[in-house]
Amino acid sequence: MRYAVLGTGIVGRTIAAKLASLGHEVVIGTRDPQATLARTDPDGMGNPPYAVWQADHADVLLKPFAEAAALGETIVNTTAGTAALTALDAAGSANLAGKVVIDVANPLDFSAGMPPTLDPVNTDSLGEQIQRAFPEAKVVKTLNTMTCAVMVEPTRVAGEHNVFVSGADTGAKKQVTELLVSFGWPEHSVIDLGGIETARGTEMLLPIWLRLMGTLGHADFNFHIQGAR
Amino acid sequence: MRYAVLGTGIVGRTIAAKLASLGHEVVIGTRDPQATLARTDPDGMGNPPYAVWQADHADVLLKPFAEAAALGETIVNTTAGTAALTALDAAGSANLAGKVVIDVANPLDFSAGMPPTLDPVNTDSLGEQIQRAFPEAKVVKTLNTMTCAVMVEPTRVAGEHNVFVSGADTGAKKQVTELLVSFGWPEHSVIDLGGIETARGTEMLLPIWLRLMGTLGHADFNFHIQGAR
Numbered sequence: 001m002r003y004a005v006l007g008t009g010i011v012g013r014t015i016a017a018k019l020a021s022l023g024h025e026v027v028i029g030t031r032d033p034q035a036t037l038a039r040t041d042p043d044g045m046g047n048p049p050y051a052v053w054q055a056d057h058a059d060v061l062l063k064p065f066a067e068a069a070a071l072g073e074t075i076v077n078t079t080a081g082t083a084a085l086t087a088l089d090a091a092g093s094a095n096l097a098g099k100v101v102i103d104v105a106n107p108l109d110f111s112a113g114m115p116p117t118l119d120p121v122n123t124d125s126l127g128e129q130i131q132r133a134f135p136e137a138k139v140v141k142t143l144n145t146m147t148c149a150v151m152v153e154p155t156r157v158a159g160e161h162n163v164f165v166s167g168a169d170t171g172a173k174k175q176v177t178e179l180l181v182s183f184g185w186p187e188h189s190v191i192d193l194g195g196i197e198t199a200r201g202t203e204m205l206l207p208i209w210l211r212l213m214g215t216l217g218h219a220d221f222n223f224h225i226q227g228a229r
Numbered sequence: 230m231r232y233a234v235l236g237t238g239i240v241g242r243t244i245a246a247k248l249a250s251l252g253h254e255v256v257i258g259t260r261d262p263q264a265t266l267a268r269t270d271p272d273g274m275g276n277p278p279y280a281v282w283q284a285d286h287a288d289v290l291l292k293p294f295a296e297a298a299a300l301g302e303t304i305v306n307t308t309a310g311t312a313a314l315t316a317l318d319a320a321g322s323a324n325l326a327g328k329v330v331i332d333v334a335n336p337l338d339f340s341a342g343m344p345p346t347l348d349p350v351n352t353d354s355l356g357e358q359i360q361r362a363f364p365e366a367k368v369v370k371t372l373n374t375m376t377c378a379v380m381v382e383p384t385r386v387a388g389e390h391n392v393f394v395s396g397a398d399t400g401a402k403k404q405v406t407e408l409l410v411s412f413g414w415p416e417h418s419v420i421d422l423g424g425i426e427t428a429r430g431t432e433m434l435l436p437i438w439l440r441l442m443g444t445l446g447h448a449d450f451n452f453h454i455q456g457a458r
Contacts, residue, residue, distance in 0.1 A: 117351045117352055118351055121350060122350045122436075123346055157455050161455040161456070192444070193437070198440050200436050201438075201439075204433040204437065208430030208431060209430075210430075211427050212420070212422070214423075215420070216454075216457055218456075220456050221454055221457055223454065224453035224455040225441060225450055225452065226389065226450060226451050226452070227386040227387065227390070227445075227447075227449050228441070
């Protein structure tokens with residue numbers, strides 16, 4: 001499978017590296033590849049600039065959003081949530097139509113400082129916004145409820161824990177579940193919540209997730225629905 | 230300890246019965262005791278009318294909100310979230326001042342149908358609203374993230390799972406934690422999230438909780454933060 005991962009941050013890099021390690025072709029999409037490669041400062045969380053990561057992952061291509069999305073058979077949105085619709089617009093609806101679009105982003109709004117709030121929230125979600133904006137895409141919301149290291153290496157958290165999938169298309173959710181299993185998630189740990197509107201519930205886990213990260217002092221934790229089976 | 234439980238619904242009854250079974254004095258608060266006792270229809274979830282429950286729990290008193298709150302050394306708010314501030318106003322700030330007020334309610338708004346939304350949400354919470362309205366009360370938000378049967382009998386859900394506490398007053402949270410332990414919660418299962426503003430995070434668990442109840446077909450589940458210790 002050829003994947004287009006939209007976004008050059010730590011989430012996109014982590015998922016791209018995992019996909020490549022599993023033998024998939026991977027192209028990362030960004031607004032302006034030259035500008036992305038020209039950055040020399042670490043990001044706000046202290047991650048090294050993209051070019052450093054790219055040098056270690058020469059098998060992963062870096063292309064403008066539209067070119068990446070055209071190449072990808074499956075799309076993974078890892079952009080900052082508030083930039084996701086702009087990035088997907090740049091990717092182009094024709095390049096998303098008929099494809100599975102895995103939405104990993106959370107619509108965190110840091111404009112009023114910490115802790116961030118969610119926008120949209122409660123009566124809408126980023127997953128639904130993306131599905132409405134690109135009705136021919138098969139949007140599946142998943143993996144947005146944990147740190148990216150855990151997304152691709154669930155055994156970082158000992159014991160049973162869960163990953164959620166939300167989306168209208170059963171076949172798309174089946175494909176995404178198979179991908180999650182290839183990442184190391186036991187099939188029984190994948191909870192299908194239903195339609196894309198259930199992304200409201202998973203996105204609204206972010207406030208307690210962020211608080212728990214502060215309380216626990218680390219991010220290697222995850223939600224486990226005890227009693228689910 | 231003498232407890233005032235505000236609210237005559239299934240949550241209030243369940244907590245009142247548990248407190249009484251542990252040897253506490255319990256008075257339930259309601260707007261109009263005569264009206265509460267006169268109801269003969271089951272509630273919207275099929276629970277029997279209050280009078281049926283009262284007949285089986287003659288040791289639990291039923292009083293108007295203010296009288297109940299005056300009698301209670303600790304207050305437990307189990308009213309419907311959208312009615313909580315009105316009920317607490319009726320209880321009276323003088324009857325809450327200096328006391329621990331345990332807020333179990335969620336501000337679910339069913340006015341636009343199912344699923345309910347939260348009001349307030351995201352930038353505020355019911356827990357914070359109550360603390361602001363009654364600054365002399367020691368508000369602790371807890372137990373609002375599970376079905377009431379699990380609140381008072383955590384072993385209904387096999388394995389490890391968690392209950393959260395949020396509040397400004399350390400002594401109040403210690404008292405509430407001791408109460409939770411007396412309900413059967415292992416002390417290590419109680420996660421102190423910090424101040425009352427962290428109630429935003431636990432109240433925002435409700436959308437996924439409600440969806441999970443639908444998906445799983447039962448309510449005997451709970452959140453477990455895997456990797457928390």
